[in-house]
Amino acid sequence: MLKERAGETAGKIWNALNGTDGxxxxxxxxxxxxxxxDLYLGLGWLLxxxxxxxxxxxxxxxxxxx
Numbered sequence: 001m002l003k004e005r006a007g008e009t010a011g012k013i014w015n016a017l018n019g020t021d022g023x024x025x026x027x028x029x030x031x032x033x034x035x036x037x038d039l040y041l042g043l044g045w046l047l048x049x050x051x052x053x054x055x056x057x058x059x060x061x062x063x064x065x066x
Contacts, residue, residue, distance in 0.1 A: 002041075009034060009042030014051065014065070022064025024057075 016031040017023060023031070029039050043063065046052040053066050 005038065006041045006045045009038045010045040010049075010051075013039070013042045013046060013063075017052065017063060017065050020064070022062055025061040025063060028063060 012032045012034065013028055016028050025039070025043070028034075028043075029036070032039065034042070043052070043054070047054065050066065052063050054061055054063050056062070
């Protein structure tokens with residue numbers, strides 16, 4: 001069940017990032033309306049699958065598709 005939700009959440013995050021040069025995690029959260037725990041679950045899924053890169057920019061996490 002949790003694995004299924006992680007995949008669905010990852011899809012929402014991917015869609016929020018698609019067609020952009022990337023977003024901060026705060027922006028992704030606002031666009032997707034995900035709870036923190038689900039947001040980070042989905043980000044972890046995408047990181048593990050090498051679908052996104054994450055870096056810290058001016059104290060904020062910045063995420064983009066690779």
